[in-house]
Amino acid sequence: MYRRLIAALTLFSLSASPAVTAEPSEALLREAAELRDLALAESDAWRHAASLSTEVGPRLAGSSGDRAAVAWALAYLDGFGFDTVIPQTVTVPAWERGEAELRITAPWPQPLVGVSLGLTIGTPADGIEAPVVRFESLAALEAATSAMVRGHIVFIDEKMERTRDGSGYSAAVAKRSRGPSVASERGAVATVIRSVGTSSERFAYTGTTRFAEGVRPIPAFALAAPDADMLARQVATGRDVLLHLYSTARQLPPARSANIIADIQGATHPEEIVILGAHLDSWDLSTGAQDNATGVAIVLEVARLIAARERAPARTVRVVLYANEEAGLDGSRAYTAAALEAGLRHVIGLEADAGAGRVYALNSGVGEEALPVVEAMRGVLAPLGIAGGDNATRGGADLSTLRDAGMPLLRLEHDMSTYFDVHHTVNDTLDKVDPETLRHAVAAYAAVTWIAANVEEDFGAYPETVPPVDPAASGN
Numbered sequence: 001m002y003r004r005l006i007a008a009l010t011l012f013s014l015s016a017s018p019a020v021t022a023e024p025s026e027a028l029l030r031e032a033a034e035l036r037d038l039a040l041a042e043s044d045a046w047r048h049a050a051s052l053s054t055e056v057g058p059r060l061a062g063s064s065g066d067r068a069a070v071a072w073a074l075a076y077l078d079g080f081g082f083d084t085v086i087p088q089t090v091t092v093p094a095w096e097r098g099e100a101e102l103r104i105t106a107p108w109p110q111p112l113v114g115v116s117l118g119l120t121i122g123t124p125a126d127g128i129e130a131p132v133v134r135f136e137s138l139a140a141l142e143a144a145t146s147a148m149v150r151g152h153i154v155f156i157d158e159k160m161e162r163t164r165d166g167s168g169y170s171a172a173v174a175k176r177s178r179g180p181s182v183a184s185e186r187g188a189v190a191t192v193i194r195s196v197g198t199s200s201e202r203f204a205y206t207g208t209t210r211f212a213e214g215v216r217p218i219p220a221f222a223l224a225a226p227d228a229d230m231l232a233r234q235v236a237t238g239r240d241v242l243l244h245l246y247s248t249a250r251q252l253p254p255a256r257s258a259n260i261i262a263d264i265q266g267a268t269h270p271e272e273i274v275i276l277g278a279h280l281d282s283w284d285l286s287t288g289a290q291d292n293a294t295g296v297a298i299v300l301e302v303a304r305l306i307a308a309r310e311r312a313p314a315r316t317v318r319v320v321l322y323a324n325e326e327a328g329l330d331g332s333r334a335y336t337a338a339a340l341e342a343g344l345r346h347v348i349g350l351e352a353d354a355g356a357g358r359v360y361a362l363n364s365g366v367g368e369e370a371l372p373v374v375e376a377m378r379g380v381l382a383p384l385g386i387a388g389g390d391n392a393t394r395g396g397a398d399l400s401t402l403r404d405a406g407m408p409l410l411r412l413e414h415d416m417s418t419y420f421d422v423h424h425t426v427n428d429t430l431d432k433v434d435p436e437t438l439r440h441a442v443a444a445y446a447a448v449t450w451i452a453a454n455v456e457e458d459f460g461a462y463p464e465t466v467p468p469v470d471p472a473a474s475g476n
Contacts, residue, residue: 039443046435048297053287060284061324062094062255081307087258092324098248106242113224118208127246138175150187166416180220194228199421260321267312277351279325286428295352313453336401351396357415363393365409367460408459
């Protein structure tokens with residue numbers, strides 16, 4: 001059993017102390033290499049991902065599955081060697097997908113495969129039927145006049161490019177997160193988009209859409225790629241194309257969820273926190289194996305390996321399993337607000353939320369004086385085939401709120417070439433996860449975390465020179 005938290009968290013400054021430029025000691029690098037090799041040989045993160053996927057499954061924020069995931073985490077972490085494990089209450093939106101039906105009614109009737117976008121509203125009981133107006137991109141819709149859109153169902157037919165670094169998703173996701181709002185502003189009655197994904201299989205991708213303040217919400221759907229092709233072909237004939245849409249999606253009252261905060265207390269600098277983040281929730285279409293049971297599994301296995309070492313880390317290693325990353329970052333905001341109020345000092349953060357592809361690079365967002373430490377980390381990762389990186393990472397979504405408060409970041413880059421074949425779909429299941437590749441990821445995360453938790457040097461503050469991104473480009 002882990003020891004329970006019996007005292008309030010100590011107040012410390014979130015900002016970094018003055019940094020000293022130096023490299024990690026040879027002894028520390030040897031320890032990190034030993035932990036890397038141990039993880040590569042013996043770690044079993046797949047078991048944790050299997051447990052979460054099998055015993056809980058879908059865990060949409062605010063749902064019974066979400067509550068089961070919190071209970072699972074509190075029970076499952078017993079025996080991992082954490083000094084404290086506590087839930088942090090988070091209020092989250094609750095939404096019910098319900099049923100959806102999409103079909104072309106003219107000129108050539110065809111049923112379509114699609115899903116409601118997350119947090120969208122449903123249609124009237126008899127559905128919506130209206131002519132379709134197609135735009136090849138969100139930019140084209142933004143350039144359109146209200147006269148072109150009013151009374152129509154907007155179809156945004158923008159394709160996503162397959163990339164190793166996930167940049168194709170960043171470029172395409174705004175059509176989902178902002179497209180329906182832009183369409184509504186111009187008088188559309190509903191929106192359908194080509195799914196934000198790279199699979200040509202006949203299933204659709206969900207994900208959150210958001211309406212700007214003062215904009216009337218309208219029903220919004222995503223089409224499977226072959227069905228988007230079908231709709232585009234009919235529109236291309238120049239004939240009037242009519243769509244019939246039906247959905248029972250609805251908002252529910254806000255619900256209670258929780259972040260799970262688990263600490264391995266630092267031996268000499270317990271007030272300095274190295275945070276490992278991963279979100280516990282998932283979308284409701286699948287068991288959320290890669291989004292994000294594997295991320296949860298990676299950070300838990302890293303913590304288990306560190307807790308089992310004879311010597312405790314110098315700094316506190318904190319795992320946070322965040323609530324509701326998918327539909328609003330409520331867990332992230334709640335954690336950071338409490339941390340800022342308490343004056344906690346987060347030395348550096350690392351997030352696992354990029355699927356289960358092979359890690360190929362280490363990127364950072366640290367003070368210039370800390371770059372020799374990052375380079376030393378890359379040296380330890382080299383035997384894993386992990387090479388290079390830059391100092392311009394924006395990190396993951398859940399750590400973005402701490403990043404915006406100045407916390408520096410490390411990011412292990414996973415190969416995301418096939419991740420968006422399953423992301424946010426019914427196909428995000430455990431059979432797509434390779435245990436050996438997951439073990440490789442644990443080895444990388446463990447080595448980097450051990451160095452970060454023990455190096456004498458500071459990591460400075462997050463660099464102000466890293467350019468900001470459009471919030472819509474990091475949409476969930």
